[in-house]
Amino acid sequence: MRLIFLGPFGTGKETQATILAEYWQLPYLALGDILRQAIAQETFLGLKAQSFMKQGKLVPDTLFIELLRQRLNQSDARRGWVLDGFPRNLSQAQALEQLLQEIGQRYDWVINFEVSLNTLLKRMLGQGDQNYTQPKLAQRLEVYPKQTAPINLIEFYQSRHCLKTIDGNLSVPVVTSSLQELLDLQVAV
Numbered sequence: 001m002r003l004i005f006l007g008p009f010g011t012g013k014e015t016q017a018t019i020l021a022e023y024w025q026l027p028y029l030a031l032g033d034i035l036r037q038a039i040a041q042e043t044f045l046g047l048k049a050q051s052f053m054k055q056g057k058l059v060p061d062t063l064f065i066e067l068l069r070q071r072l073n074q075s076d077a078r079r080g081w082v083l084d085g086f087p088r089n090l091s092q093a094q095a096l097e098q099l100l101q102e103i104g105q106r107y108d109w110v111i112n113f114e115v116s117l118n119t120l121l122k123r124m125l126g127q128g129d130q131n132y133t134q135p136k137l138a139q140r141l142e143v144y145p146k147q148t149a150p151i152n153l154i155e156f157y158q159s160r161h162c163l164k165t166i167d168g169n170l171s172v173p174v175v176t177s178s179l180q181e182l183l184d185l186q187v188a189v
Contacts, residue, residue, distance in 0.1 A: 001026060001080045001183070002105065004087070004096075006153070007113030010120040011168040012175060014084055016113070019176050020183070021082045031064060034071050042044035045070070065095050072103060083107075090152050109183065110157040115168035 001024050001102040005013045021028035038046030045067050049059045064086060071077060071104065087093040100106055166179055 002107045003183075004107050004110045004157075005082065005084045005113065006110060006157075007115065007168065008120065010123045010173060011113035012123075013105055013111075013113045013168070015172060016111075016166075016175060017082045017084045021104065021182060024080065024183075026080040026082055027076050029068075029071060029077065029081050029083045031068065031083075035059065035064070038067055047099045049092075051103075061092055061095055063070050064092070065099055068096070069099055069103065072099070072105060078105075087153065090156055093153055093156050097125045107162065110163050111179070112154060112165045113162060113168040114165055119169045 003017075003020065005017050007013045017030075018028050020026075035046070035049055039050045040046070049063055049067070052059050052063070055131055068086065072081070087096050140188060154163065166175060166182075168175060170178075
């Protein structure tokens with residue numbers, strides 16, 4: 001089973017990805033974690049990424065793809081994975097498809113977590129994050145669909161008949177149960 005999780009922070013996708021990875025006994029691959037680990041281990045790609053970050057620049061997609069290539073080629077990821085944090089736009093989705101083709105892997109499903117702005121605000125403010133006020137959080141959450149996951153990313157996966165949408169407004173156990181049911185049904189088919 002190879003899954004890609006989409007959605008802004010606060011949707012519960014990280015929680016669900018972790019639960020599902022354990023349920024299916026697969027590695028949970030968060031691109032941010034992969035990047036931080038490469039920097040901490042001072043790998044060639046990690047040092048390269050760190051130099052971009054020190055200059056206040058974004059880490060280029062090509063570097064993320066190479067980090068992902070290394071991680072997907074590790075033995076524990078060969079039989080499956082749950083990917084969170086990538087892709088965030090159409091060009092990244094296309095680069096990911098090319099990478100997977102090159103390494104002889106494919107994804108099975110793309111899970112899009114839909115959560116209302118109200119629910120996201122409640123969750124973020126409820127976590128007591130002192131770095132965000134309600135207006136600042138609302139602004140950050142409104143930027144996600146414009147910059148991070150434009151509708152054409154959703155359309156990209158819909159056109160491949162692999163997109164599944166989950167109502168992330170519900171409680172963690174209910175979302176977990178519906179997600180496991182959905183994927184168990186897909187595996188059984």
